[in-house]
Amino acid sequence: MSIARTNRMTPYLFLAPAGLVLLFALFYPICYMIYASFLDWNPSQRIGEADFVGLRNYTKLFSDPSFRESMWVTLKFAGVVVTLEMFLGVGLALLLDRNIRGMSLLRTLFILPMMIAPIVVGLMWRYMYHPTVGIFNKTLKSWGFDTIPWLSDGNWAFASVVIADVWQWTPFIFILSLAALQSLPTSAVEASKIDGASGWQQIIYIKLPLMLPVLIVTFLLRLIDSFKVLEVILVMTNGGPGLSTEILSLRINRTASEFRELGEAAAMSNLLLIVLLLLTFAMFIYNKAQDARAARLRAVEEEA
Amino acid sequence: MSTKTYDRQNPAFYALLITLVVMAIGPIYLMLVTSLKLNVDIMSDSTNILFMPTLRNYETALCDFLWYKPEYLRRCDPTFGRALTNSLIIGLISTAITLIIGTMAAYALVRFRFMGRDVVSIWTLMMRMVPPAVLLVPVFGIWTFQFGIDGSRGGIILVYVALNLPFVIWILQSFIVQVPIQLEEAARMDGAGPFQVFFLVVLPLIKPGIAAASIFTFRVAWNEFLLANALADRNSRTVPVTIVNSLTEFNIDWGVIMATGMLLAIPPIIFTFIASRQIITGMTAGAVKG
Secondary structure, three states: OHHHHHHHHHHHHHHHHHHHHHHHHHHHHHHHHHHHOOEEOOOOOOHHHOEEOOOHHHHHHHHOHHHHHHHHHHHHHHHHHHHHHHHHHHHHHHHHOOOOOOHHHHHHHHHHHHHOOHHHHHHHHHHHOOOOOOHHHHHHHHOOOOOOOOOOOHHHHHHHHHHHHHHHHHHHHHHHHHHHHHOOOHHHHHHHHHOOOOHHHHHHHHHHHHHHHHHHHHHHHHHHHHOOOOHHHHHHOOOOOOOOOOOHHHHHHHHHHOOOOHHHHHHHHHHHHHHHHHHHHHHHHHHHHHHHHHHHHHHHHHHO | OOOOOOOOOOHHHHHHHHHHHHHHHHHHHHHHHHHOOOHHHHHOOOOOOOOOOOOHHHHHHOHHHOOOOOOOOOOOOOHHHHHHHHHHHHHHHHHHHHHHHHHHHHHHHHHOOOOOHHHHHHHHHHHOOOOHHHHHHHHHHHHHHHHOOOOOHHHHHHHHHHHHHHHHHHHHHHHHOOOOHHHHHHHHHOOOOHHHHHHHHHHHHOHHHHHHHHHHHHHHHHHOOHHHHHHOOOOOOOHHHHHHHOOOOOOOOHHHHHHHHHHHHHHHHHHHHHHHHHHHHHHHOOOOOO
């Protein structure tokens, strides 16, 4: 009897520590944030002392031009960065999918930028973009060109931030698409070769369509992550000059610590979270649909 | 492996490869070189390849741990040394806790059928996407006013454990599924309880998964800035926080700051070289099947 009871309780015992931590340190804070987004709250107050203001934080946000600007910068940043990285990463994977010596060393070197701290990545790029001692301007000067205001002009600063992110994250797409390419059925590629397909035709009609499921998931993963970028930009420009590189997570940080408007910061976090949950949900649905399709295909095959 | 033959490629292809490698590690190399330079060399106009490498910047950063006192250093600033200790403690303890309770949870989700299993899996998947910036406000509020653990290492460790758990559970599931259930049944036949089966049979078999998960967990705890910045006080600051604090608008001491950046980057670089295969498995798991 007691053995049966322990057996029934076992899964819950195994789950309990993780469940408790997630409940108290992740789920509860998120609920707390949703509640806080309806409050007028500054960091010196306990939450009980804050006034309930209904939707005022949200209406204030949407009528605030600098919030709209920062929302636009976030979307622009995510769009530009993910597009560039997809093209470069997939292109490189198609190009380097060959039987060459040292491929694993190459992959190891490529994941380095993703592994080191974003703070350090920001530091490196801030140093390279430095107006006088940075390597870019030094090189331009020694070749006799004008120096470029990398981080002090709005448009250039946005471009610089994009370049740094492309440097850091293109390898991610590269590695995922390379893995996808190498797990493609060789029979399809071989068959197209026998039928006389050129290299380009193989890529466009055989390889890319077969890789598509992985590419879509990779795209969504990277898109979700691009909304989380914070430290690199914080170190490089801290959102400036003006608001040109102030993406949403930076603005949340500033609203909370500089303007001391916790309620408003919570409302912003809430909006960001909704965007991310929608994207995650899209990925989840897509995966389920893929699984269902694979199962149906298998069933059809078995019948035949 | 050594019997494998490789295709010959044309020289342009190798030129492209070399360009890519230079682009990938160039900035890291530049940071290393700068951290070995004196400020005079960094500021000089000419891009001279030849300079006297010096460990002086590292000595300045780590002066707290040195057994001798560098004679050029007038006053030893212990900030960085303290931050390094904090980062190590926070990183190691939070990784250990996350892995222990994460593996247990993943095991329960894979092996047992129980009420609410699907709900739990979907929620862990959802929680994976929560960015630190979203947690900033509530964690600051709760840790300060309700739990009273702001400014302590314990408080930071708790956030990191919570932040990493969903990912660890998710990635370990895929490894536990591959453990043959017959092994566990055999152990149970021999009279092992569920906890013995887990610790003595399952754990040793999923070592590669644990390696991948611990690298990812340690990396997040070691690199994270935002939450540590909001929660830490003077005595519990981590390395990323001190680096950002020492970045001022003008007059940055590039040599020393690059040395600290290098010290922060070294552990992840070492992990990458030791366990790149596991890291890539961890990255591709989920996106690429089969």
